[in-house]
Amino acid sequence: MNVRQPNTFRSGPDERGHFGIFGGRFVAETLMPLILDLEKAYAEAKADPEFKREMDGYLTHYVGRPSPLYFAERMTEYCRKASTGGAGAKIYFKREELNHTGAHKVNNVLGQIMLARRMGKTRIIAETGAGMHGVATATLCARFGLPCIVYMGAVDIERQQQNVFRMQMLGAEVRPVTSGSKTLKDAMNDALRDWVTNVADTFYCIGTVAGPHPYPMMVRDFQCVIGNETREQMQQAEGRLPDSLVACIGGGSNAMGLFHPFLDDAGVEIFGVEAAGHGLTGLHAASIAGGRPGVLHGNRTYLLMDDDGQIAEAHSISAGLDYPGIGPEHSWLHEIKRVQYLSATDDEALHAFQLCSKLEGIIPALEPAHAIAKVLELAPQKPKDHLMVVNVSGRGDKDLASVAQHLGKKA
Amino acid sequence: MSTRIDARFAKLHQEGRAGLVTFLTAGDPDYAASVAIVKALPGAGADVIELGMPFTDPMADGPSVQAAGLRALAAGQTMVKTLALVREFRAGDDATPIVLMGYYNPIYIYGVTRFLADAKAAGVDGLIVVDLPPEEDDELCIPALKAGLNFIRLATPTTDDKRLPAVLANTSGFVYYVSIAGITGAAAPDAGKVASAVARIKRHTALPVAVGFGVRTPEQARAIAQISDAVVVGSALVDAIGISLDQAGKATTGTLAAVTGLVSALAAGIRGARREAAE
Numbered sequence: 170m171n172v173r174q175p176n177t178f179r180s181g182p183d184e185r186g187h188f189g190i191f192g193g194r195f196v197a198e199t200l201m202p203l204i205l206d207l208e209k210a211y212a213e214a215k216a217d218p219e220f221k222r223e224m225d226g227y228l229t230h231y232v233g234r235p236s237p238l239y240f241a242e243r244m245t246e247y248c249r250k251a252s253t254g255g256a257g258a259k260i261y262f263k264r265e266e267l268n269h270t271g272a273h274k275v276n277n278v279l280g281q282i283m284l285a286r287r288m289g290k291t292r293i294i295a296e297t298g299a300g301m302h303g304v305a306t307a308t309l310c311a312r313f314g315l316p317c318i319v320y321m322g323a324v325d326i327e328r329q330q331q332n333v334f335r336m337q338m339l340g341a342e343v344r345p346v347t348s349g350s351k352t353l354k355d356a357m358n359d360a361l362r363d364w365v366t367n368v369a370d371t372f373y374c375i376g377t378v379a380g381p382h383p384y385p386m387m388v389r390d391f392q393c394v395i396g397n398e399t400r401e402q403m404q405q406a407e408g409r410l411p412d413s414l415v416a417c418i419g420g421g422s423n424a425m426g427l428f429h430p431f432l433d434d435a436g437v438e439i440f441g442v443e444a445a446g447h448g449l450t451g452l453h454a455a456s457i458a459g460g461r462p463g464v465l466h467g468n469r470t471y472l473l474m475d476d477d478g479q480i481a482e483a484h485s486i487s488a489g490l491d492y493p494g495i496g497p498e499h500s501w502l503h504e505i506k507r508v509q510y511l512s513a514t515d516d517e518a519l520h521a522f523q524l525c526s527k528l529e530g531i532i533p534a535l536e537p538a539h540a541i542a543k544v545l546e547l548a549p550q551k552p553k554d555h556l557m558v559v560n561v562s563g564r565g566d567k568d569l570a571s572v573a574q575h576l577g578k579k580a
Numbered sequence: 581m582s583t584r585i586d587a588r589f590a591k592l593h594q595e596g597r598a599g600l601v602t603f604l605t606a607g608d609p610d611y612a613a614s615v616a617i618v619k620a621l622p623g624a625g626a627d628v629i630e631l632g633m634p635f636t637d638p639m640a641d642g643p644s645v646q647a648a649g650l651r652a653l654a655a656g657q658t659m660v661k662t663l664a665l666v667r668e669f670r671a672g673d674d675a676t677p678i679v680l681m682g683y684y685n686p687i688y689i690y691g692v693t694r695f696l697a698d699a700k701a702a703g704v705d706g707l708i709v710v711d712l713p714p715e716e717d718d719e720l721c722i723p724a725l726k727a728g729l730n731f732i733r734l735a736t737p738t739t740d741d742k743r744l745p746a747v748l749a750n751t752s753g754f755v756y757y758v759s760i761a762g763i764t765g766a767a768a769p770d771a772g773k774v775a776s777a778v779a780r781i782k783r784h785t786a787l788p789v790a791v792g793f794g795v796r797t798p799e800q801a802r803a804i805a806q807i808s809d810a811v812v813v814g815s816a817l818v819d820a821i822g823i824s825l826d827q828a829g830k831a832t833t834g835t836l837a838a839v840t841g842l843v844s845a846l847a848a849g850i851r852g853a854r855r856e857a858a859e
Binding site: 185193194195196197198199200201202203348349354355358361362365366367368369463464465466467472474476477478479480 | 635636637638639640642643646653658659683684685686687688689690710711712713715716733734735736737738739740743747758761762763766
């Protein structure tokens, strides 16, 4: 392997927002001063103990943190039965689905809304795919009395009706996006168009570790609470660090939040799971497995596209993974080989969705069902004393209607 | 380095009038129709031609330019064809500057070095790449200047005096002042605010200042022409194409005339401006 390894994997990005060749600030001039303001405001907030104290208070009393690290005993047994020679890792779930609003998204939104308030911004916009980021943003806007506009692809509105109604109940305006492929990437385009138009009062609350610098860094920092808690909780449960981490990846914020605090622990194997849709030779959303580096939405990263640089439409059964890109830090971690990126198909995710529900009494969202699908493959290959953590990043209530439809079609 | 853009603005200065910069998306509604339209632009009164390089995700564009890009892509437009279109135009017109405008990804995927060489050879004079601010100058701006192409930067209402020098540092040809904070084809600009913004930019640079975003009518063009060196019109022209198409989205016998008619009216409005101001 001729990839040069840095002394630490946790020092990025550089001052221009680059992780290796990835990241950067590829935005229109109108937005550039706003992004520089945001970078400055975030740096000040990060250095302010009062900001952290206030945030910790809301994380405890409003979000409900820490989320449990749960030993998934029956799934562990299931995987041990599937292994040859009685092997099989001990599987732990990081229970992000127990957070208020039902997913990890709220960790980041809380940080950004507190920052927006600090910056004196009075109007919040967001994009959403599955609706979980939209719901989290609508929730915190309700909590702090801020007007909230959520851009959501018309196709996603169709398959995530329940979340649309939740956002409306919370007082947010959901604006259907009918441009392009009518999914998450187009929602992000329209949110950026809104931001360019309403520069004075508006804060753009991005839902994942993508977009122009400082978003990938800032969202990562807010999500690192997942990995930081996991370190402590595993120490308490087993007296040592885990041996492997598994998380699903659309943009990659739940994965980055779990992975980042462990990047410098050489003994910890890390697996990201992209959505392989109908399979990597068909329609899918696996940017690393099936894409190449390009520039979209403010950053350079792996993207799905054609030979002319036109962005391709992603496909996944999970609306939250249905994005043709991935956060730039993931692209970098892939190139330097610190994280292994795998993929799970729609069918594998559906199987894991049902299995997890029946074995553990936990209905995962379709997004982490992709991660669980790979746990079912990885865990049986590991020894019995191997500690594996999978991030159950959201709960599956929102997916029940579409899962029922898929299963009905198959029956 | 003096380019067709420099020569054209020098000529406009001599004539004592502002220029008309027309924007159309290359390959809209299809390649053949687009070639015919672009070739007719100078005769109708366009002084500088901007050609949009279609992209699936045009984040700074409004519905009109988005639709034009999708029409061009659906008809099979590619970067190779956009450069071919420029070559065809250049064979019959060696004076009218052509500026390619768009987003970075199609250029990045084509390959920066190859793109600059092919664009220069085809007869392209300048580039406007919306998602390359000065912070990313190493990507394309510096190589483009070395290749002899103008790199035209957008200055916006959010570009304050502190930031202007950085925005202007590697800009050449002209400065494109975006008259509103917003997307293309949205609100109409306020001429009073634009006048003070242009004056502000001119305190920092000797380059000509073109003003665009939201200019649709000959009357608006005349008003902007009185306070700037050139007026950019895009969405209104793109809409003229859109409206002229048949139900299948194909060009009709009225398509060419719809564009040239509007360009002539805009040019007349602009040519009237300085005379009005001078009298």
